[in-house]
Amino acid sequence: MSAPHILATGRCLPARVVSNEDLSQTVDTSDQWVFSRTGIHSRHFCQSETGLDLALGAARQAMERSGLTAADIGVCLVGTFTPDHASPSTACLLQRELGLPEDTICFDLNAACAGFLYGLQTAHALLPGAPRPYAIVVGAEVISRVMDMTDRNTCVLFGDGAGAAVIRRDETRTWHTVFGARGDQSSIRVQGPGPVPSAIHMEGKPVFRFAAEVVEGSIRQLLEADGLTSVNDLDLVVCHQANARIIDHVAKRLKAREGLFYKNMDRYGNTSAASIPIALDELVQSGALLPGMRVLMVGFGGGLTWAGALLRW
Numbered sequence: 166m167s168a169p170h171i172l173a174t175g176r177c178l179p180a181r182v183v184s185n186e187d188l189s190q191t192v193d194t195s196d197q198w199v200f201s202r203t204g205i206h207s208r209h210f211c212q213s214e215t216g217l218d219l220a221l222g223a224a225r226q227a228m229e230r231s232g233l234t235a236a237d238i239g240v241c242l243v244g245t246f247t248p249d250h251a252s253p254s255t256a257c258l259l260q261r262e263l264g265l266p267e268d269t270i271c272f273d274l275n276a277a278c279a280g281f282l283y284g285l286q287t288a289h290a291l292l293p294g295a296p297r298p299y300a301i302v303v304g305a306e307v308i309s310r311v312m313d314m315t316d317r318n319t320c321v322l323f324g325d326g327a328g329a330a331v332i333r334r335d336e337t338r339t340w341h342t343v344f345g346a347r348g349d350q351s352s353i354r355v356q357g358p359g360p361v362p363s364a365i366h367m368e369g370k371p372v373f374r375f376a377a378e379v380v381e382g383s384i385r386q387l388l389e390a391d392g393l394t395s396v397n398d399l400d401l402v403v404c405h406q407a408n409a410r411i412i413d414h415v416a417k418r419l420k421a422r423e424g425l426f427y428k429n430m431d432r433y434g435n436t437s438a439a440s441i442p443i444a445l446d447e448l449v450q451s452g453a454l455l456p457g458m459r460v461l462m463v464g465f466g467g468g469l470t471w472a473g474a475l476l477r478w
Contacts, residue, residue, distance in 0.1 A: 204409025
C-alpha cells in the first residue's frame, strides 16, 4: 500500500493577534478563565485578509520549500468549513492565483476540524489519475466570521489561519489511516444560508466526551495496525488543537511520555482544518520533525467527523 510523502509544509496567519485580555474588553472573560479551561492565551483574527489570502500564503510557502513549480501540481484541495464563497471554491481561486494548469483537479471539502486529514487521503487517492504527480493540500479557515462574539463559551476558542502541504505518492512507503463519521447536528453546528446569521453553536461537555473517545480510540487502532504496543513507540503525536484538556486527558489515559503530544493552541486557538498543518509546519521549521520519524495525526470535529493517520515523515 502506497503512502503520501509530505515534501514540504507552509502556514499563514492573519496579522492581528487577539489575546484573552483583548476579548475581556467586550465579553465577560479573563485570561485566567480561558487558559485554565482551554490552554489558549491568544489567537489570530482576520481584518482585511480573506480565506483565499491565507490559503495562498500557506500554499506558496509550501510550494517554494518543495522546489516544485505550478507545472508540477495535478491536484489542489482545500479543507474548510468557512470558505469565502459557496462557489467558486477556494481551491479553484487558489488554482488561478498559483498559476496551476487548468486541468488540475480542484475542489474544497468540508470535514470540519478533520478536514486536512480527509484532504490528505483524498489527494493521495486522486493522484494516480491526476495529470501530474504532485498535490497541494490546504486547511484554511476564517472562523471569526461565523462566531457569536457575545457567547463567551465559544468566541474564546477559535482563531483564523491556514496550513498547507505538498505531497506525492510514494510506492515504497506505507501508512495506516482511520476515518469516521457520526451524524450529529446538536453538538457542533454552524447555521447555514438564510435569514439567521451564521454562528458556531457548540455543546462543550458532549464535544469533550466525543473528542476524548475518538482520539484515544483512533490512536489505539493505528498503533495496533502498525504492530506497536505503546504510544511511546512513536516520535510525535499531532492532534487537532481544540483544547489542551482533551489532549492532556488522552495522553494520560495512554500513559504517554512528557512532550510526545504536541500543543500550540496557546498561540492560535482552534483553527479547525488548519490546525494540524500549522502544527506540522511549526515542527518542521523548528527542527523537531525530521525525516524518518514516526508521526501520528488525529483530527476531530463537527459532523461529527474524525480521522487519523500514522506515517513515516
